[in-house]
Each structure stands twice: as C-alpha cells, then as structure tokens.
Amino acid sequence: MPSIRIPTQLRTLTGNAGEVRVDGSTVGEALKALDAAHPGFGDRLFDDAGALRRFVNVFVADEDIRFLQGLETPLEDTSTVSIIPAVAGG
Amino acid sequence: MPFVESLRCRECARTYPVEALHVCEFCFGPLEVAYDYDAIRSSISREKIAAGPPTIWRYADLLPASAEDPVDLGAGFTPLVRADRLAAELGLGELWLKNDTLNPTGSFKDRVVSVALTKARDLGFKVAACASTGNLANSVAAHAARAGMESIVFIPSDLEQGKIVTTAIYGGRLIAIDGTYDDVNRLCAELTSEQPTWAFVNVNVRPYYAEGSKTLAFEVAEQLGWQAPDHVVVPIASGSQLTKVHKGFNELYHVGLLDEEPHVRVSGAQAEGCSPVAVAFAEDTDIIRPQRPKTIAKSLAIGNPADGFYALDVVRKSGGAIGSVTDDEIVEGIRLLARTEGIFAETAGGTTIATLVKLAASGVVRPDERVVAYITGHGLKTIEAVSAVAQPTATIAPTLDAFNAAVGLPS
Numbered sequence: 001m002p003s004i005r006i007p008t009q010l011r012t013l014t015g016n017a018g019e020v021r022v023d024g025s026t027v028g029e030a031l032k033a034l035d036a037a038h039p040g041f042g043d044r045l046f047d048d049a050g051a052l053r054r055f056v057n058v059f060v061a062d063e064d065i066r067f068l069q070g071l072e073t074p075l076e077d078t079s080t081v082s083i084i085p086a087v088a089g090g
Numbered sequence: 091m092p093f094v095e096s097l098r099c100r101e102c103a104r105t106y107p108v109e110a111l112h113v114c115e116f117c118f119g120p121l122e123v124a125y126d127y128d129a130i131r132s133s134i135s136r137e138k139i140a141a142g143p144p145t146i147w148r149y150a151d152l153l154p155a156s157a158e159d160p161v162d163l164g165a166g167f168t169p170l171v172r173a174d175r176l177a178a179e180l181g182l183g184e185l186w187l188k189n190d191t192l193n194p195t196g197s198f199k200d201r202v203v204s205v206a207l208t209k210a211r212d213l214g215f216k217v218a219a220c221a222s223t224g225n226l227a228n229s230v231a232a233h234a235a236r237a238g239m240e241s242i243v244f245i246p247s248d249l250e251q252g253k254i255v256t257t258a259i260y261g262g263r264l265i266a267i268d269g270t271y272d273d274v275n276r277l278c279a280e281l282t283s284e285q286p287t288w289a290f291v292n293v294n295v296r297p298y299y300a301e302g303s304k305t306l307a308f309e310v311a312e313q314l315g316w317q318a319p320d321h322v323v324v325p326i327a328s329g330s331q332l333t334k335v336h337k338g339f340n341e342l343y344h345v346g347l348l349d350e351e352p353h354v355r356v357s358g359a360q361a362e363g364c365s366p367v368a369v370a371f372a373e374d375t376d377i378i379r380p381q382r383p384k385t386i387a388k389s390l391a392i393g394n395p396a397d398g399f400y401a402l403d404v405v406r407k408s409g410g411a412i413g414s415v416t417d418d419e420i421v422e423g424i425r426l427l428a429r430t431e432g433i434f435a436e437t438a439g440g441t442t443i444a445t446l447v448k449l450a451a452s453g454v455v456r457p458d459e460r461v462v463a464y465i466t467g468h469g470l471k472t473i474e475a476v477s478a479v480a481q482p483t484a485t486i487a488p489t490l491d492a493f494n495a496a497v498g499l500p501s
C-alpha cells in the first residue's frame with residue numbers, strides 16, 4: 001500500500017498520525033481512499049470542481065505531480081505521497 | 091506589534107491566533123497579518139517616524155513585531171538615488187533606484203529577517219531556520235548570531251561560492267541540498283512539521299517575515315517627501331516582495347501618511363530561465379505552471395512561487411507588466427547599472443535593470459512617469475556571473491612604455 005505523509009495542519013484528521021497507508025493505483029485514487037478512511041480530507045484538498053486547491057502541493061517520491069501526470073500519476077505499493085500546503089519560500 | 095489583531099487566510103478569511111502559523115487549516119491558503127488600522131492611524135505620524143531610528147523599525151507601528159528590542163543589524167533606510175544617467179540611456183524621465191545592496195548583509199532580506207526573528211524570539215523560538223537561494227541564508231545566519239539564536243540554513247548545493255561563505259562564516263549550521271531551491275523548500279516545509287521548535291523564517295513564521303518587505307515602499311514614499319511613485323519595477327522570486335511593496339504604499343494612505351490615494355503601477359522582473367509568473371502573465375492565465383530553474387539569477391530561481399498568483403493579480407490590476415530576460419541580458423543589466431550609476435548589483439538587480447530596459451523600450455514604463463527600480467542585492471555576492479566580462483583592461487610590466495602601449499599612447 002502506498003503511504004501518504006500528512007502535514008501538521010491536517011493531522012487532526014488522522015488522529016495525529018504523520019503518515020498513513022491507503023490503497024490506490026494513482027494519486028487521485030489514493031487521496032480518495034484517504035478521504036474515505038479519514039473523512040475531511042476531500043474538502044481540504046479539492047475545490048468544488050474536483051481539482052486540487054491552488055495552494056495544495058502533492059509530491060510522489062519527492063517530485064511535484066504537476067511535473068508527472070497530475071492526479072493520474074501512478075503509484076506502486078512502495079510509493080510515498082507527500083501533501084504539502086502552500087510551499088512557502090522567498 | 092500592539093496593532094496586530096490576528097492572522098487571516100488570504101483565501102477564505104478565517105482568522106487564527108498570532109502564532110507560528112502560515113497555512114489555513116481549511117483551504118490551505120496563506121495566512122497574512124491583520125492589523126487594527128484605526129489604532130495605527132491614531133498612533134502613527136510623519137513626525138514620529140522621522141524621530142525613529144534610521145532602520146525599518148522607524149515604521150514599527152506597521153510591522154508585526156515589537157520594536158522595543160528588535161533583532162537588528164541596522165536593516166533598512168537604504169539610499170533612494172536619482173538615476174539620471176541611466177534614465178537618459180533608457181529614454182526615461184524621473185528614474186530612482188532603491189539601493190538595497192547597502193543592507194547589513196547586502197540584500198533586502200535583512201528587512202524580512204529582522205522582523206521574522208524579532209517575532210520568532212517573542213514567540214519563544216531559540217532556533218532560526220530557512221530555505222534559501224542565498225541572500226536569505228546570509229541574513230538568517232547573521233541575524234541569528236546577533237540574537238544569540240542557533241541557526242540552521244538550507245540551500246541548494248550549487249549556490250554561488252560568495253553566498254556560501256557569507257552564510258557559513260556566522261557559525262551556524264549550513265546544510266547544502268543536492269537539488270533545486272524548490273526541493274530545498276519542500277524539504278523545509280516537511281521539516282517544519284517535524285521540528286516544531288524551529289522558526290523557519292519563510293515557512294512557519296512567513297506571515298510576519300513577509301511584512302518586512304512593506305518597508306521597501308514605506309521608505310521610498312518617505313524619501314520622495316511622502317509621495318508614492320507612479321511606477322515601480324520589482325524582481326519576482328516567490329512574488330512576496332512585489333505584493334508587499336504594493337501593499338505598503340496602500341497602507342500608508344490608509345493610515346493617513348499619504349495625502350493622495352496612490353495608484354502605483356507595479357511591474358515585475360524575472361529571468362527567462364525561471365519565469366513561471368512572467369509566462370502566466372504573457373499567456374493571460376491565472377495558472378502558474380512550476381518550472382525547473384536554469385538561470386544565473388539564482389536568487390530568483392524559484393520554480394514554484396508561493397505568491398506568484400498574488401503577484402500576477404497586483405501587476406494586472408495596477409496596470410503593470412511582467413518581463414523576463416536572458417542570462418546575457420542580466421549580465422548586461424548589471425554592467426549598465428554599474429557603468430551609469432556606480433551601483434554593483436547581483437543577478438537579481440541585473441534582472442530588474444534588464445527588464446526595465448525592455449519595459450522602457452516597449453513603452454510600458456513611460457518617460458512621463460516617476461519610476462523606482464528596486465535593486466535588492468549586492469554584486470559581490472554573485473561575482474561568478476560577471477567575472478568573464480569584468481577583468482583588467484591590461485596586465486603589463488611596471489614600465490611607462492608598457493603603460494603607453496597598453497592604453498594607446500605614443501611612447
């Protein structure tokens with residue numbers, strides 16, 4: 001099962017777990033499974049049109065999924081998905 | 091500081107306590123400091139500012155940290171110089187340069203770091219950290235040393251030697267990451283969750299940090315005799331500085347320090363090798379596609395700019411433009427500024443000047459405007475960028491004949 005790393009801001013939804021494992025062969029499926037297992041993630045991560053919110057950054061194996069295949073980016077059992085809010089910088 | 095009410099989400103307006111928070115828990119939007127402007131208006135005056143220190147702390151009423159005992163190396167109140175020779179070359183009229191190369195560690199970052207670490211110390215943090223393209227690294231390491239805080243600074247490993255040395259010398263920990271700035275930034279965003287006792291100036295205390303850039307507008311207005319310019323040209327990395335310069339002019343009017351409502355056109359400058367905001371501007375879209383940076387302007391090399399969306403918004407609404415320039419044009423920009431005005435800027439300054447050249451040629455920046463270009467970092471930090479074109483005119487034997495031959499005089 002791929003694992004998803006949860007930022008501090010969302011750990012209230014996972015009982016404070018910083019990493020959870022969910023099923024999914026793509027990033028989109030895994031995030032849906034995350035919402036099913038820990039309700040609330042869907043509203044936080046996606047806008048009304050079902051797209052990732054502007055300030056949500058998702059990485060697979062440390063690569064921004066916007067450089068990969070977006071929510072269609074395939075996952076393997078060993079994949080690590082990181083959710084990172086509003087990469088700050090500057 | 092007494093005038094800070096809360097932190098507020100820029101997207102959904104939810105409010106949060108004045109703590110080390112930077113992201114809205116509900117929509118992930120960035121948090122911004124909210125002030126009690128009525129109270130500020132009652133407290134602030136031109137006279138009070140004039141009686142303050144010659145640093146950013148003269149504007150303490152409009153900053154989110156207490157000026158009583160700031161973490162201070164003397165950032166701010168840098169010269170605003172009239173640039174007639176450069177203006178003449180560009181066909182412009184009244185052109186000014188905000189020479190922020192003259193800050194304590196040689197860049198505008200001293201403004202934001204002084205605010206960030208003052209607030210961080212007030213919040214009880216003992217460790218200062220940051221993700222940096224170099225200028226911020228210098229400034230965090232120096233200010234942390236000044237404050238007696240530990241520092242841990244993260245940079246891309248391919249940074250200019252000058253920026254590595256001028257960070258490491260302050261004795262904190264300097265971690266070079268094999269990757270781009272965006273990789274460094276992502277790591278620091280994750281570390282912020284794992285190391286809650288560290289103040290990452292541009293992550294978890296970013297709302298306070300970013301406010302420091304407003305002083306770039308405050309000073310220009312004060313130095314122009316409490317008037318706003320017509321047009322400013324600002325480099326874009328994360329986009330934070332540009333949005334805060336714009337906010338700064340508006341705040342001055344809002345609290346009664348400017349007589350007329352400012353209508354400052356704001357234009358942005360990027361390097362072509364890292365131009366996600368310039369591309370979005372040119373394509374007339376709100377969607378900023380991250381890029382993998384490849385440019386000598388490493389201090390601007392943020393491929394996934396956090397405030398890019400807001401910077402676009404400011405530029406569009408104010409009637410400005412965002413230009414991008416090649417590495418060769420950046421080098422020429424550095425030389426042009428040095429040759430005409432005697433100011434040696436780092437690559438970000440070269441980017442700003444080269445973009446100003448283009449915007450003046452295309453008529454976006456006009457000769458009937460009072461223009462201010464922000465020169466945000468010192469050239470000694472990025473000597474590599476210009477060392478090939480800045481060499482001795484001649485290397486000769488110590489004789490009159492050799493000298494005459496070298497400079498074309500008859501022997």
